[in-house]
Amino acid sequence: xxxxxxxxxxxxxxxxxxxxxxxxxxxxxxxxxxxxxxxxxxxxxxxxxxxxxxxxxxxxxxxxxxxxxxxxxxxxxxxxxxxxxxxxxxxxxxxxxxxxxxxxxxxxxxxxxxxxxxxxxxxxxxxxxxxxxxxxxxxxxxxxxxxxxxxxxxxxxxxxxxxxxxxxxxxxxxxxxxxxxxxxxxxxxxxxxxxxxxxxxxxxxxxxxxxxxxxxxxxxxxxxxxxxxxxxxxxxxxxxxxxxxxxxxxxxxxxxxxxxxxxxxxxxxxxxxxxxxxxxxxxxxxxxxxxxxxxxxxxxxxxxxxxxxxxxxxxxxxxxxxxxxxxxxxxxxxxxxxxxxxxxxxxxxxxxxxxxxxxxxxxxxxxxxxxxxxxxxxxxxxxxxxxxxxxxxxxxxxxxxxxxxxxxxxxxxxxxxxxxxxxxxxxxxxxxxxxxxxxxxxxxxxxxxxxxxxxxxxxxxxxxxxxxxxxxxxxxxxxxxxxxxxxxxxxxxxxxxxxxxxxxxxxxxxxxxxxxxxxxxxxxxxxxxxxxxxxxxxxxxxxxxxxxxxxxxxxxxxxxxxxxxxxxxxxxxxxxxxxxxxxxxxxxxxxxxxxxxxxxxxxxxxxxxxxxxxxxxxxxxxxxxxxxxxxxxxxxxxxxxxxxxxxxxxxxxxxxxxxxxxxxxxxxxxxxxxxxxxxxxxxxxxxxxxxxxxxxxxxxxxxxxxxxxxxxxxxxxxxxxxxxxxxxxxxxx
DNA sequence: CGGATAGGG
Numbered sequence: 001x002x003x004x005x006x007x008x009x010x011x012x013x014x015x016x017x018x019x020x021x022x023x024x025x026x027x028x029x030x031x032x033x034x035x036x037x038x039x040x041x042x043x044x045x046x047x048x049x050x051x052x053x054x055x056x057x058x059x060x061x062x063x064x065x066x067x068x069x070x071x072x073x074x075x076x077x078x079x080x081x082x083x084x085x086x087x088x089x090x091x092x093x094x095x096x097x098x099x100x101x102x103x104x105x106x107x108x109x110x111x112x113x114x115x116x117x118x119x120x121x122x123x124x125x126x127x128x129x130x131x132x133x134x135x136x137x138x139x140x141x142x143x144x145x146x147x148x149x150x151x152x153x154x155x156x157x158x159x160x161x162x163x164x165x166x167x168x169x170x171x172x173x174x175x176x177x178x179x180x181x182x183x184x185x186x187x188x189x190x191x192x193x194x195x196x197x198x199x200x201x202x203x204x205x206x207x208x209x210x211x212x213x214x215x216x217x218x219x220x221x222x223x224x225x226x227x228x229x230x231x232x233x234x235x236x237x238x239x240x241x242x243x244x245x246x247x248x249x250x251x252x253x254x255x256x257x258x259x260x261x262x263x264x265x266x267x268x269x270x271x272x273x274x275x276x277x278x279x280x281x282x283x284x285x286x287x288x289x290x291x292x293x294x295x296x297x298x299x300x301x302x303x304x305x306x307x308x309x310x311x312x313x314x315x316x317x318x319x320x321x322x323x324x325x326x327x328x329x330x331x332x333x334x335x336x337x338x339x340x341x342x343x344x345x346x347x348x349x350x351x352x353x354x355x356x357x358x359x360x361x362x363x364x365x366x367x368x369x370x371x372x373x374x375x376x377x378x379x380x381x382x383x384x385x386x387x388x389x390x391x392x393x394x395x396x397x398x399x400x401x402x403x404x405x406x407x408x409x410x411x412x413x414x415x416x417x418x419x420x421x422x423x424x425x426x427x428x429x430x431x432x433x434x435x436x437x438x439x440x441x442x443x444x445x446x447x448x449x450x451x452x453x454x455x456x457x458x459x460x461x462x463x464x465x466x467x468x469x470x471x472x473x474x475x476x477x478x479x480x481x482x483x484x485x486x487x488x489x490x491x492x493x494x495x496x497x498x499x500x501x502x503x504x505x506x507x508x509x510x511x512x513x514x515x516x517x518x519x520x521x522x523x524x525x526x527x528x529x530x531x532x533x534x535x536x537x538x539x540x541x542x543x544x545x546x547x548x549x550x551x552x553x554x555x556x557x558x559x560x561x562x563x564x565x566x567x568x569x570x571x572x573x574x575x576x577x578x579x580x581x582x583x584x585x586x587x588x589x590x591x592x593x594x595x596x597x598x599x600x601x602x603x604x605x606x607x608x609x610x611x612x613x614x615x616x617x618x619x620x621x622x623x624x625x626x627x628x629x630x631x632x633x634x635x636x637x638x639x640x641x642x643x644x645x646x647x648x649x650x651x652x653x654x655x656x657x658x659x660x661x662x663x664x665x666x667x668x669x670x671x672x673x674x675x676x677x678x679x680x681x682x683x684x685x686x687x688x689x690x691x692x693x694x695x696x697x698x699x700x701x702x703x704x705x706x707x708x709x710x711x712x713x714x715x716x717x718x719x720x721x722x723x724x725x726x727x728x729x730x731x732x733x
Numbered sequence: 734c735g736g737a738t739a740g741g742g
Contacts, residue, residue, distance in 0.1 A: 104739060132741055150740045158742070179740060290737060326738065351737055373737035386737070431739090439741090497741035529736060536735075592742095654734085676734045694736080704736080 042118050046084075049077030051245045058082065058243060059089050062167070066191055067199045067215040067240035071208045073247025074401060078202055079171055080115050083144045086167050087119075087126075091198075092143035096166035101149040103177045104357060105131040112136070112146040119144075132497070133588050149179040153186075153443065154497065160447055161190055167198040173211060174204035174394075175356060176430035181458050182440055186447070188215055188456060195235045205244075206394050206427060212240040214458050250404040252366075256417040264369045264414045265293065269302045271367050271412055272347050276319050282364025282409070283346040285354060287399050289371050289388050294323040294349045318343060324350040324358075327533060330581065336360065352391075355399050366403040366411040370396060370424065376434045379464035380666035381659070382472070382634075384436070385695035392428040396420070430459045437461055437469040438500045442478055445485045446494030475633060475721050476504045492600050496593065498522065501630040501691065506593065508629030508717075510602035517557055517607060517623045519597070523590035524556040525691055525705060527582045531677075532574075542577035547679035550620065551688070551707040553627055555679050557608075560586075625717065628709050631689035632718040635660040636672050636703065637711075638686045655684045657703070660714065661721065675702035687711045 046052065051072065061068045072078030083100050092098055102108040112129035119127055128137025130147040137145055147155075149170065155162070162168060168187060173180055187199050201211050218239040261267050268286050275284060288294050307319035324336040339362060340346040348360060352372050374389045391399075396413065403409030413420060441452050449455055453466060473479045478490035478500060485491060493503040502522045509518030524530060531539050546558040559576075563583055566572035573580035598604070607619045636657035657672040672693055674681050680688070687710065690703035714722040 130742085135742075148740065151742070153740095154742050175739090177739065292735080327736070353738065355738085357738070375737075388737090443741095526741095589741095596742095675736085677736070681734080696735090702735090 042120075046077075046081065046118060049081060050075070050248060051077040051081045054243065054245050055081075055085055059085060061241040061243060062086065062091075062198050062200065064236055065241040066195070066197070066217075066236045066238055067201065067212070069208050069212045069215075069240055069242050070200060070202045070245065071205050071243065072202055072245040073249065074405075075248030076245040078245060079111050080118065082169060082200065082202075083146075084115060084119065087144055091166045095140075095164075097142065097164050098144050098167045098169070099152060099162070099165045100144070100146045100169040100171055101152050101180075101183065102146060103149060103172050103175050103180060105148055106357075107172075108146045108148055109134075115144065115146070133592065149177065149183050153179055153183055156186060156447060157443075157494070161194055162197070163194075166196070167200060169200040169202065171202045172356075173201045174207040176207070176428070176432070176459070178431040178435055178440065181430055181432040182443070184211075184214070184458050185456055188217075189449075191215075191217070198236070204394070208242060210458070212242050214456075215240045249401060250406070250408045252400050252404040252409045252411050254400060255410060255412045256420060257413070257415060260416050260419060261414065264371075265302070267414055268367050268369065269306060271414075272319070273306050275365055276345055280364075281345065282407075283340060283348065283360070283362045284365040284367060285360060285363045285402055286347065286349045286367040286369075287352060287354065287372075288349060288369050289373050290351060291323075291325045291327055294325055294351060318345065319347060320344050321347040321349060324348050324354060326351070326353050326357075327529065329532070329579070352395075352399075354402065355395060359405070360402070362406060363402055364407065364409040366400055366409070368396060368399050368411060368413045370413055370415050370420070374428075374434075377436050377465065378666070379462060379468040381670050381701075382436070382468055382667065383670065383693050383695065383701055387695070388697060390424050392425045393420070394427045396424060432457065432459050433461050433465075435461075435465075436472075437465055438472040441466070441469040442473055442485075442490070442494050442500055445473075445479070446491060450484065472633060473500060475718065476500055476630065478504070495600065496596055498526065498593070501633055502526065503630070505627050505630035506597060507602075509623075509626040510597060510600075512607075512622055512626045512629075513603075513605040514607035514623045514626050515594075515597055515602060515604050516609065518626050519590050519594055520560045520586075521553045521556055521627060522593065523586040524560065525553070526589050527586045529677075530556070530559065530578055530582050530586075532577045532579045539577045543679060545576070549680075549683065549685075549708065550624060551680050551685070552678050552705045553691075553707045554620070554624065557623075624707060624709065625713055627707055628689050628713050629717050631691060631707060632714055632721065633661070634690050634693065634703075635709070635714055635722075636688050636690065638684055638688075641671075657688065660687075670701055672701040672703050674706055675704045678704060678706045680706045680708065683708075685709075687714075 040048070058070070070078055070082070079100070083098050086092070086098050102111065108129045108131050112127055113123055116123040116127040121127060124136040124138055125141055127144045128142040130137055130145060130151050132148070132151065170180060170183060173184065191197060191199065199215065203211050216239050218237070272284055272286065304321055307321065320340060322336050324333060336348050337360060346362070348354065354360060370391055371388050372391045372395070373386050376385045376387065378385065400411035403411050444452050444455065470479065470483055474483065476493070478486055478493045480486045489507060492507055493500055496503040496506060498506070502525060506515070506518050506522055509515045531543065546555045546562070548554050548558065559578060562576070563572060563578070568587070570580045573583060594604070607622045637660050639656045639658055641656040654673040659667045659670050659672070661667060685708035687708070688703065689707045689709055691705035693701045693703045695701050715724055
């Protein structure tokens with residue numbers, strides 16, 4: 001029997017499932033209905049936000065403390081109001097600006113738009129934003145600037161002390177994105193040199209104490225020569241201030257399963273149907289782990305079937321399931337945001353894109369699988385894994401909160417309360433501790449931080465990861481023998497807004513006279529999958545039209561050329577199952593990088609253009625070598641083994657590869673195969689390089705974006721990493 | 734036999 005609370009009711013409805021009411025759920029008083037104030041004048045609206053009552057306190061704390069940590073719950077108004085308060089209080093006088101960083105581009109844009117409206121100015125005047133490819137601000141005029149944390153990091157390369165700014169507010173710091181963590185570490189460092197700078201960190205409760213402790217330097221002696229007293233008077237306290245602002249959300253009742261289940265998809269469907277049959281109106285949001293679970297014949301399909309069955313039973317309300325994930329084409333994504341028509345209950349089946357990146361209105365029920373795919377990095381193999389893992393309690397709370405935006409809601413967690421308490425970690429491991437840090441280390445080095453091992457991190461990454469990053473950068477030629485930034489290569493690589501492997505490819509192409517081709521490949525590797533979803537057969541057929549034996553990277557050149565020949569036509573893209581959106585973004589990236597290369601003094605050249613078919617192979621080899629000059633880091637060799645045939649599965653015949661580098665240890669044990677999405681799947685080139693390999697749930701490492709190479713190129717291009725060894729007769733093929 | 738999510742003057 002299910003016990004399942006309805007709003008304002010103790011009685012339980014009978015469902016076929018066993019949900020246990022969490023009696024400890026916070027019983028906060030119901031808050032005022034959000035956005036009731038829509039028609040009020042803007043100044044009245046601003047004064048009704050919870051943060052308004054804390055305005056004086058906040059300004060006092062910022063005045064007197066180098067760092068202020070603000071815990072502002074959803075709906076408190078912190079993001080839009082704090083920058084305005086600071087502006088009104090005079091923090092933007094004397095040519096100084098206020099920066100407010102966001103982890104996502106859309107957030108920077110939308111918040112800036114809202115604040116410009118509140119301040120009664122045109123966007124890009126007093127209030128602006130800056131994200132990659134789009135700087136909507138005016139020098140000398142813009143006072144409040146919203147930007148992504150990545151943009152502010154880039155800005156530090158030309159303005160290391162952020163002298164343009166009097167205050168930097170880091171919003172959503174609890175999300176602990178890689179860029180946020182790096183920024184926080186650098187801000188702490190800057191504070192030593194700039195006692196006048198104020199840092200405001202906005203964070204959820206759970207991370208607030210940690211942030212405050214990190215920025216507390218009250219016990220640290222200032223370096224000699226740095227006065228404790230600034231020209232304006234007493235320096236601010238070096239103990240951070242902490243401030244909390246209540247939010248405006250509704251109570252969300254939490255429910256757990258009474259017994260663990262093994263098929264949470266089935267349970268999610270049954271729960272949706274149960275809610276639908278028995279409960280009050282309100283849309284449902286289901287959190288699952290991936291695209292395939294959300295769509296491909298799984299949950300949405302099951303729900304559709306159930307919906308039809310319900311309709312036959314003459315239920316007044318209709319059930320309308322729809323998938324939501326990042327890879328979904330924009331028009332389909334928008335469908336999830338449309339309000340359901342009368343008599344229709346929306347069931348949005350989503351990946352964790354709906355946890356932080358987008359907000360859906362009208363959700364009253366959240367069904368949470370309590371799982372998500374998580375990226376991890378293994379510094380010993382230098383490869384990443386994408387594994388399904390339990391989410392953290394912090395994530396689960398965030399997901400639950402999605403049910404309380406319009407009125408009191410419910411969150412049904414598809415695990416037992418005991419499992420929730422025992423198996424879910426309190427917080428998610430910060431990205432900093434599960435990523436490849438080669439790019440981050442290079443950026444820090446270029447900012448003059450030579451000893452990255454002693455850099456003060458909010459969460460120190462594993463030492464092995466740092467060592468691996470230094471090794472990678474050294475192999476790529478970005479660092480010299482003393483692990484110092486190599487000039488000019490290291491500096492040039494840091495300048496390029498790219499992964500170090502891709503940056504090295506571009507520089508090599510500059511030397512080898514094929515920047516045109518390398519720019520195309522690098523741009524296309526920088527966007528998420530070029531290929532459109534939909535029928536796999538169609539996509540495979542489309543792919544086959546561009547496929548060449550040299551691999552995916554060279555195939556991308558074919559796609560690009562055909563798209564260019566069609567005059568960048570959208571019709572062409574649709575007909576060829578290529579995502580037009582991705583190509584347009586690749587085109588943006590390509591021209592940005594082209595400008596960078598030009599500034600670095602590289603001559604633009606194409607190896608293939610004008611090449612006759614007679615010398616084509618040779619010219620193509622030049623391009624492949626330039627690409628391999630970065631990708632040699634990830635080289636793999638075909639072995640004689642093939643994938644073992646399993647009893648209940650047909651033999652896929654996938655060939656097994658092994659990493660070429662590091663003859664011993666973990667790297668040598670790694671078995672790789674070519675990912676199904678590669679044009680080289682089923683092909684067996686003896687030597688390959690790959691841009692990315694991921695371990696999947698079955699334990700296999702699968703190589704994506706593969707380039708076939710000649711074995712001799714490794715020693716030719718990276719003699720400092722690879723050397724010729726006599727062939728072992730047993731290994732040869 | 735198949736890609737969670739963000740991000741870069």
